[in-house]
Amino acid sequence: MSEVHTLSDVVDHGRIAVCCGSGGVGKTTTAAIIAIEGARRGRRAVVVTIDPAKRLANALGLDGLTNEPRVIDPERWDPDNDRVQGGELSAMMLDTKSTFDGLVTRYAESEEQAQRILANNFYRNISGALSGTQEYMAMEKLHELYEDGGFDLIVVDTPPSRHALDFLDAPERLLRLLNNPIFRVLMVPARTGLRIAGAAVQAFIRTVSRVVGAAVVDDIVAFFRSFEGMEEGFRTRAARVVEILKQPETRFVLVTSPRRDAIEEARFFAERIGDHDLSVDALIVNRVHPRFGEEIAVGLRARADTLRELSAPTRTEREARDRLAARYRNLAEFNDIAERERANIETVRVRTRSAAVAYVPYLAHDVHDFHALAEVGEILFGGDTAAGTVTGGE
Amino acid sequence: MELAHFCSTSRVVIVAGKGGVGKTTVTATLATAAARAGMSVLIVEVEGKSGLPTAFGRPALGYEEQELAPKIRGRTLTPDAALRDWLEHNGLKRISKRLVQTGALDVIATAVPGMKDILVLGKVKSLEQERSADLIVVDAPAAGHAITFLTSAHGLLDAVTVGPVRKQAKDVVELLSDPERCQVLLVTLPEETPVNEVIDTAFTIEDRVGVKLGPVVVNGCYDDLPLDAAAATAAAAKADAALLDVFVSDREAADLAAAAAFRAERAAIQRAQADRLAERLPLPQIRLPFVFGAELGVPEIGTLADAFTTGIELL
Numbered sequence: 123m124s125e126v127h128t129l130s131d132v133v134d135h136g137r138i139a140v141c142c143g144s145g146g147v148g149k150t151t152t153a154a155i156i157a158i159e160g161a162r163r164g165r166r167a168v169v170v171t172i173d174p175a176k177r178l179a180n181a182l183g184l185d186g187l188t189n190e191p192r193v194i195d196p197e198r199w200d201p202d203n204d205r206v207q208g209g210e211l212s213a214m215m216l217d218t219k220s221t222f223d224g225l226v227t228r229y230a231e232s233e234e235q236a237q238r239i240l241a242n243n244f245y246r247n248i249s250g251a252l253s254g255t256q257e258y259m260a261m262e263k264l265h266e267l268y269e270d271g272g273f274d275l276i277v278v279d280t281p282p283s284r285h286a287l288d289f290l291d292a293p294e295r296l297l298r299l300l301n302n303p304i305f306r307v308l309m310v311p312a313r314t315g316l317r318i319a320g321a322a323v324q325a326f327i328r329t330v331s332r333v334v335g336a337a338v339v340d341d342i343v344a345f346f347r348s349f350e351g352m353e354e355g356f357r358t359r360a361a362r363v364v365e366i367l368k369q370p371e372t373r374f375v376l377v378t379s380p381r382r383d384a385i386e387e388a389r390f391f392a393e394r395i396g397d398h399d400l401s402v403d404a405l406i407v408n409r410v411h412p413r414f415g416e417e418i419a420v421g422l423r424a425r426a427d428t429l430r431e432l433s434a435p436t437r438t439e440r441e442a443r444d445r446l447a448a449r450y451r452n453l454a455e456f457n458d459i460a461e462r463e464r465a466n467i468e469t470v471r472v473r474t475r476s477a478a479v480a481y482v483p484y485l486a487h488d489v490h491d492f493h494a495l496a497e498v499g500e501i502l503f504g505g506d507t508a509a510g511t512v513t514g515g516e
Numbered sequence: 517m518e519l520a521h522f523c524s525t526s527r528v529v530i531v532a533g534k535g536g537v538g539k540t541t542v543t544a545t546l547a548t549a550a551a552r553a554g555m556s557v558l559i560v561e562v563e564g565k566s567g568l569p570t571a572f573g574r575p576a577l578g579y580e581e582q583e584l585a586p587k588i589r590g591r592t593l594t595p596d597a598a599l600r601d602w603l604e605h606n607g608l609k610r611i612s613k614r615l616v617q618t619g620a621l622d623v624i625a626t627a628v629p630g631m632k633d634i635l636v637l638g639k640v641k642s643l644e645q646e647r648s649a650d651l652i653v654v655d656a657p658a659a660g661h662a663i664t665f666l667t668s669a670h671g672l673l674d675a676v677t678v679g680p681v682r683k684q685a686k687d688v689v690e691l692l693s694d695p696e697r698c699q700v701l702l703v704t705l706p707e708e709t710p711v712n713e714v715i716d717t718a719f720t721i722e723d724r725v726g727v728k729l730g731p732v733v734v735n736g737c738y739d740d741l742p743l744d745a746a747a748a749t750a751a752a753a754k755a756d757a758a759l760l761d762v763f764v765s766d767r768e769a770a771d772l773a774a775a776a777a778f779r780a781e782r783a784a785i786q787r788a789q790a791d792r793l794a795e796r797l798p799l800p801q802i803r804l805p806f807v808f809g810a811e812l813g814v815p816e817i818g819t820l821a822d823a824f825t826t827g828i829e830l831l
Contacts, residue, residue, distance in 0.1 A: 146536040175709050247629050282535075330624065333606055335676050338627050381536070382811075383567075412778060415771035432760060442756040446764075448741045449753055449772040455808040456775045486785060488708040 127373075127403040129478045129502060133159045136403075137371035138264065138276045142395075144387035145282025147379045148408040148482075150174045151489045154182065155499045156375065157211060157277040158199055158492075164206030165274040169213050170263055172256070172279050177490035179215065187217035191267070199492050212273070221259040222249040229355035235348060243338075244345040257285045258360075265363045284387070287394050289363060373403040376474065380410055380463035385470055392473040402474040406502070407467055410481040413460035414453055422454035517831045520553040523651050526699040528644050528691070529730065530666075532656040533703035534713055538735040538804075541812055541820065542703045543655040544571040545804070548821040549828075550651050551587040558649035559590040562636055562657050562665075573814050585814075589649065593639055595632030599625060602635045606680050628676060630668025637669065638684040641691045644698075666692065666700070666725045695728035703733045704793070706786035706803075711793045718797055731800040731831065733824075734790050738783040738806050741776060748776040802827035 132139055133156060141153040153169050160167035168191045174184065183194050191212035196203075199211055223240055230236035239245050248255060260280060267276050280286035331339045366372065374395050378388035388405075395402055429447040434440040471479065480502050489498055523546075531543045547557045561568055561577055569577050572584040581591045599621060603609070625632050643652055657665050669688040676682045691698050700721065704714035718729060746752060750769040757764040764772070794801055804823050807816045 144535075146534065176712065177709075244627050247626050250629075330620075333603070333679055334624060334628050334631075334681050335678050338676065342623060342627050383536070412774075414775040414778070415767065417768070417771065429760075429762070432762070434760070439759060442759045445742055445747055446753065446756045446760065446762070448743065449776055452741055452779055453772050453775040456778065458808065484782070486781065490709075 127401070127476055127478050129404050129480065132156070132373045132375065132403050132478075133163060133165075133275070133503070135371065136275060136373040137369075138268065138278065138366070139373045139375050139403075140264075140278050140280065140367070141375045141377055142280050142286055142391045143282075143377035144384045147377050147384050148406075148489070149282070149377045150279045151178060151495070151498070152375065152377045152406050152408070153277045153279040154178070154213070155495055155502060157213070157275065158495060159499055159503050160275040160277070161209040161211035162200065162205045164209045166208070166210045166272065167212070167275040167277065168267060168273045169211075169277045170260070170267070170279060171213065171215050172260060172281050174215065174279075175488075175490060177488070181491045181495075182213040184213055184215045186215070187220070188214045189217035189220045189263075190214055191273075199495075216256070216260055216263055218256045218259045219246075219249045221263055222255065225262060225356065225359070226352070229352045231351060238348045239345065242341055242345045242348065244341040245349075254285060254288075256281045257283065257288060260286075261289045261363045261367070262359070265359065265366065268366055284390060287391060289360070290367060290394065290398050290400075368398065368400065374400060375404045375406060376402045376470070376477070377406045377408065378467075378470065379408050380466050382466060385466040388470045389473060392470055396473060402477045404478045404480070405470060405474050406480050406482065408482045409484050411456060411459045411463055412483055413457055413464075415457070417453070417457060419454045419458035419461060422450050422457060426450035426454060517828055519549055519825045519828050520555070522828045522831075523550040523553055523555055526695060526697060526728065526730075527647075527650075528640060528652045528654065528698040530654045530656050530698065530700045530727075531703060532666075532700055532717070534710060534717075537703050537705050537710055539703050540567050540571065540655055541735065541817070542701065542733050542804070543653050544568060544812075544817045545820040545824050546701070547588050547651075547653050548585070548817050549824045550653075551585065552821065552825070555587070555650035557588045557651045557653060558643065559584065559588065560640060560643070560652060560654045561590065561592045562594065562655060564592065564594050566655065567812065568655065571812050571814070571817050593636055595625075595636055596621075598635040598639050599632055601639065602684075628672065628681060630664065630672045631681060633665045633668035634672055634681070634684050634688055637665075637688040637691070641687050644691065666721060666727060670724065692725060692727040699728040699730040701730045701733060702799075703735060705736050706734050706789040706793075708789060711789050711796075715793065715796050718799065729799055731802050731827075732793065732797065734793065734801055734803045736806045737786055737790065737803045738779055740783055741779060743776055743780070745780075748780060749773050800831050802831075 139153075139156055141149050141156070143149050150171050150173075153171065157167040157169035169182070170191075171179070171182070171184065174182070179185070181198075183192055183198075191214040194211045194213055196205065196209075196211070200209075226239050226245075227236045230239065257280070260278060264276060264278050267273055327339055327343075376388055376391055376395075378384045392402055426447045429443060429450060432443050434443045467481075471477075482498055482501055485494070485497070487494065489495060529546065531539050531546065533539045533542075543559060547559050550557050558581065559568065568590065569575060569584070572588070572590075574582070574584055577590050577592045579592055579597050581589045584590045603621075640652065640654055643649075669685045669692065672685040673682065673689070676685070702714050702718055704710045714732065718732070721727060721729065741748075743752075747756075750766070750773040753769040753772045754764055754766075757769075790801065790803060802824060804820055804827070807819060809816050
């Protein structure tokens with residue numbers, strides 16, 4: 123597919139915007155800015171955050187795990203009343219455990235079954251665990267918000283792990299603990315007729331109990347017994363989420379910084395998205411070093427070296443020489459970084475040719491109040507960003 | 517303080533900090549500085565892949581120790597490998613392969629939160645007791661996880677009341693609580709959010725882990741150019757050039773000035789943040805310079821080791 127994407131299009135016509143990328147690149151901030159722009163343009167927008175920095179969370183009115191969207195007073199994000207009529211901004215912080223509890227309650231066959239699971243220690247560990255569960259629940263929350271209506275634009279921040287997009291391939295992999303074969307065998311020996319395995323299985327349980335304690339093993343056994351029958355409901359729901367993610371109104375925004383490690387993660391995500399015949403709609407590169415002029419680093423460094431060799435008999439001349447050489451070395455170093463950053467970014471751009479691209483420069487301050495969010499919003503949406511054209515400077 | 521003295525304060529140094537602040541760099545730097553002071557060093561990498569071997573010009577690390585540089589060895593010690601290792605030593609060798617294949621290992625590790633971390637730290641404790649090196653430097657998992665990594669022992673003592681896992685947990689608590697055996701070096705960047713996070717992390721660790729906190733390492737600090745405000749202008753650049761009878765075009769003078777101004781501005785922001793950190797967190801600081809260069813390799817780590825040594829001597 124080679125349609126032309128623009129950031130404006132994501133905000134005007136997208137129903138869902140999934141922000142992916144590694145940790146520490148400004149994903150949550152970018153997600154908030156996209157949602158704010160949606161609200162400014164008259165849409166009912168919500169941003170789902172995962173683990174926002176405290177100050178940003180405060181700005182968005184999130185004093186803890188809210189797990190439900192809360193409307194933000196327009197006075198805060200639109201003090202001049204510039205927004206298009208009808209525009210509304212909400213925010214929430216994902217509570218993985220509550221979301222999981224909600225699913226259990228929904229799919230349990232009885233109140234009693236639900237309570238047994240919710241009280242189980244092993245369940246509490248899974249639902250509180252970070253890897254896999256959080257990614258799954260982020261998508262589950264997306265599903266809820268999408269189906270329950272009330273929002274024109276749902277912007278989803280994702281957990282900073284490579285598993286964030288596992289949903290596209292194999293949602294069940296995220297909850298692999300629930301599908302664990304050996305324990306399914308343990309739990310229903312009668313039904314599967316694996317009586318022969320009975321003795322070996324009992325020996326296994328005894329050995330493991332000796333190592334971690336019997337109480338722990340009892341919890342595991344009790345959990346799988348209670349969870350019996352619920353997998354189907356989870357599976358159906360997961361399939362629905364995958365459908366939603368593959369719809370044309372779902373847009374993918376890849377957020378990165380020009381650092382080598384963040385770029386590697388961005389390439390990984392771009393490939394995963396491409397594997398599913400989906401495309402990255404926008405690539406946002408945060409904290410880009412400026413480039414000062416066109417001179418290449420190698421030439422500038424040579425200049426600095428030559429200067430240092432200059433004979434400077436007087437002290438005044440020596441100081442002038444040292445200053446000038448230092449200036450050249452400094453310019454060389456920054457242009458070197460800028461060159462390398464752009465080369466790094468290109469390795470992602472080759473995989474996201476149809477995406478709108480925006481570079482956001484290093485700012486003098488962190489972005490965690492509405493004023494700063496508006497400032498970056500201006501950079502991203504000020505001109506009309508079209509595919510291949512780069513805002514913020516090449 | 518003398519470098520040799522600092523390095524022999526604790527036999528195990530755990531380097532911790534959020535992703536992207538340069539933990540791996542600091543690990544390599546500390547190891548290099550210690551080796552120069554005559555100590556034998558073992559670096560333990562807890563996360564599978566990292567830039568550590570590259571910093572020493574080597575391909576990759578494995579579960580077996582490898583030499584990275586004279587007096588410096590390195591190895592990985594991932595939670596999965598530690599768990600498998602430990603199960604084999606506790607009579608589950610015969611079925612440990614099946615445990616891995618069927619995913620039962622995952623189930624057990626989830627059922628006992630912190631278990632994998634305990635086993636990594638337990639193995640570090642064994643290495644420390646065997647005196648496998650004068651100094652063991654542990655490149656800890658990234659941030660939020662670093663706290664659970666360090667608090668895992670306490671949590672586990674509540675959850676598991678008997679057995680070999682509990683014994684491991686107790687041994688780990690002993691290691692962490694003894695400043696002669698262990699200290700934690702927190703790493704941060706001189707920027708607002710990382711500073712806030714390292715302050716939180718430090719106080720949380722102090723409340724919940726009881727491990728000694730060493731100096732905070734602030735990475736990536738721009739040092740100042742020999743230019744004051746007046747000298748950072750295009751006109752000043754041209755004036756210096758004229759004095760030396762060297763030609764600098766207007767365009768180039770403007771670029772030189774803009775780059776100098778950018779650096780000065782960033783350096784000032786960084787200083788303000790590092791000072792704010794010093795106010796809010798009563799721990800000594802070691803500021804390491806920003807190293808311009810493609811990949812951090814042996815020469816860059818050498819420069820940082822010099823700066824680190826100077827920093828320690830100033831404490």
